Amino acid sequence: MKAATAAEMREIDRIAISDYGIPGTVLMENAGVAVVRHLESIMEVLSERKFCIFAGKGNNGGDGYVIARHLVNQGAKVKVFLLGEKASVSGDARINLDIIDKMNIDIIEIASERDWDKVRVAATFADCLVDALVGTGFRGEVVGDMARVIDSINAAGKLVVAVDIPSGVEADTGRICGKAVRAAQTVTFCLPKPGLFLYPGAEFAGELMVADIGIPTAVVTRQQIKQNILMAGAIRTILPQRSPDAHKGINGRLAVVAGSRGLSGAAAMTAEAALRAGAGLITLATPASIQNVVAVKLTEVMTTALSETATGGMSQDAVAEIAALAAKNDVLAIGPGIGRHEATVAAVRAAITTVECPLVIDADALYALAGYTDLLTECTALPVLTPHPGEMGLLTGLSAQEVNSDRVTIARQAAGEWGSIVILKGAHTIVAFPDGEVYINTTGNVGMATGGTGDALTGIIAAMIAQGMSSHDAALAGVYIHGLAGDIAAQAGMVGMAATDLIKAVPAALYGIKNC
Numbered sequence: 294m295k296a297a298t299a300a301e302m303r304e305i306d307r308i309a310i311s312d313y314g315i316p317g318t319v320l321m322e323n324a325g326v327a328v329v330r331h332l333e334s335i336m337e338v339l340s341e342r343k344f345c346i347f348a349g350k351g352n353n354g355g356d357g358y359v360i361a362r363h364l365v366n367q368g369a370k371v372k373v374f375l376l377g378e379k380a381s382v383s384g385d386a387r388i389n390l391d392i393i394d395k396m397n398i399d400i401i402e403i404a405s406e407r408d409w410d411k412v413r414v415a416a417t418f419a420d421c422l423v424d425a426l427v428g429t430g431f432r433g434e435v436v437g438d439m440a441r442v443i444d445s446i447n448a449a450g451k452l453v454v455a456v457d458i459p460s461g462v463e464a465d466t467g468r469i470c471g472k473a474v475r476a477a478q479t480v481t482f483c484l485p486k487p488g489l490f491l492y493p494g495a496e497f498a499g500e501l502m503v504a505d506i507g508i509p510t511a512v513v514t515r516q517q518i519k520q521n522i523l524m525a526g527a528i529r530t531i532l533p534q535r536s537p538d539a540h541k542g543i544n545g546r547l548a549v550v551a552g553s554r555g556l557s558g559a560a561a562m563t564a565e566a567a568l569r570a571g572a573g574l575i576t577l578a579t580p581a582s583i584q585n586v587v588a589v590k591l592t593e594v595m596t597t598a599l600s601e602t603a604t605g606g607m608s609q610d611a612v613a614e615i616a617a618l619a620a621k622n623d624v625l626a627i628g629p630g631i632g633r634h635e636a637t638v639a640a641v642r643a644a645i646t647t648v649e650c651p652l653v654i655d656a657d658a659l660y661a662l663a664g665y666t667d668l669l670t671e672c673t674a675l676p677v678l679t680p681h682p683g684e685m686g687l688l689t690g691l692s693a694q695e696v697n698s699d700r701v702t703i704a705r706q707a708a709g710e711w712g713s714i715v716i717l718k719g720a721h722t723i724v725a726f727p728d729g730e731v732y733i734n735t736t737g738n739v740g741m742a743t744g745g746t747g748d749a750l751t752g753i754i755a756a757m758i759a760q761g762m763s764s765h766d767a768a769l770a771g772v773y774i775h776g777l778a779g780d781i782a783a784q785a786g787m788v789g790m791a792a793t794d795l796i797k798a799v800p801a802a803l804y805g806i807k808n809c
């Protein structure tokens with residue numbers, strides 16, 4: 294599914310109205326009716342139910358007036374609180390405001406302190422609050438009366454349904470612009486907006502419903518929207534089909550370069566995740582002194598030793614060994630637990646431009662690339678990078694907070710500049726491609742915020758490449774499967790969930806995608 298930015302949505306509306314001649318009031322009518330239908334589906338009967346509709350002066354407010362009209366027609370009791378004066382409402386919204394005015398629906402222009410009392414009382418007795426304050430036309434920050442209305446809505450403790458997007462959530466980034474309405478449900482129009490899937494906005498949107506408002510499909514496809522929402526259907530179509538007579542050689546050969554003294558677990562988890570994700574033959578290469586440790590941990594994985602430093606990290610002599618290993622494998626994952634010794638860092642930089650097979654680059658191998666991202670353009674195959682916001686910050690010169698403030702844009706820019714697939718981890722991981730295409734993942738949960746889950750992701754993506762998927766498809770499938778395995782593991786409880794629980798759930802995630 295695509296997700297449209299505010300600017301793209303405005304353009305889609307404009308083309309539908311001016312090129313196709315669909316009156317804006319028709320789109321507004323369809324939008325309002327879609328919300329009323331949704332209210333009907335969640336509340337069963339609307340008759341005698343009490344609604345407060347909080348409307349702004351723009352078209353989002355216009356949707357609110359349409360909603361008010363249909364609710365009243367269905368016997369509901371409706372109060373409309375208008376943030377501003379009726380006289381300041383124009384266009385399609387004005388047409389619908391005038392209609393409900395003629396219907397004698399209670400419209401309260403919030404102006405004086407007494408009006409705020411009315412807001413409080415009405416919200417206290419309402420069954421449902423509808424947020425039609427602002428939608429995609431919102432700019433800047435929530436301040437003044439808007440902030441006060443949002444506080445009143447959030448404090449009421451009632452069912453809150455947002456129209457198009459919770460007011461105060463930035464449509465493109467999911468940023469909370471000072472304050473935002475905390476909705477239980479959001480009915481969004483035509484296409485979802487990225488901010489409904491990006492945190493923290495995703496948390497304020499609650500359950501999401503996408504409503505068709507009659508815009509011709511061609512208008513949407515013509516926009517060539519590059520934001521996508523990653524869902525099971527798309528993954529099902531790209532997963533490799535396994536023939537019944539498959540043997541281990543057919544399911545790919547994969548090498549993992551990972552681990553250092555004290556960090557054997559990261560290496561083992563990467564290899565174990567690759568195994569659970571279906572790779573045929575896996576070789577784990579670690580510094581010589583921990584080879585026996587990982588060999589004991591892993592029964593099905595082959596191990597090999599790399600030249601090491603005195604402190605137990607791989608040394609520069611490992612470059613030739615890695616190149617030889619890569620030549621015998623379909624894909625190489627590098628980075629988990631390798632440490633940051635200067636010899637190791639130098640070995641990584643040399644290895645990634647020497648190796649010819651596809652690479653999945655993670656953890657300390659990303660650290661090695663800080664200031665050296667131009668090396669990525671020398672990779673033979675399109676590399677896959679899996680930074681968390683801290684690593685992304687290191688690579689881009691930003692703080693983790695700055696990275697998280699606009700995850701889509703930053704991942705997209707990095708993918709373009711580095712000629713790489715960039716997987717920016719975090720709640721609803723972003724997968725960005727060099728051509729600007731971006732996917733927002735929908736699986737995963739907070740229980741995954743624990744050591745080792747990143748190593749698991751690296752192993753899963755590498756396993757997908759080993760099984761014949763392109764790096765593009767493997768990145769998408771790997772991210773979705775990883776999150777789904779986390780969701781399956783979380784059914785036993787999120788607190789105390791370990792990366793190894795997630796890894797064990799990968800086969801169930803794969804089965805679920807293929808068969809459910």
Ligand SMILES: NC(=O)C1=CN([C@@H]2O[C@H](COP(=O)(O)OP(=O)(O)OC[C@H]3O[C@@H](n4cnc5c(N)ncnc54)[C@H](O)[C@@H]3O)[C@@H](O)[C@H]2O)[C@@H](O)CC1
Binds near residue numbers: 320321350353427439
């Ligand atoms: N023809 C269309 O364009 C359609 C638009 N629709 C609805 O209209 C919305 C977009 O409408 P608009 O473009 O009129 O914009 P909005 O109604 O989302 O917001 C614009 C209004 O918000 C005010 N505003 C913006 N930033 C503010 C801030 N920081 N603090 C306080 N007030 C602020 C503006 O002054 C203006 O009054 C969509 O989200 C959707 O709900 C739907 O009715 C479908 C058709």
Ligand SMILES: [K+]
Binds near residue numbers: 458
């Ligand atoms: K809204």
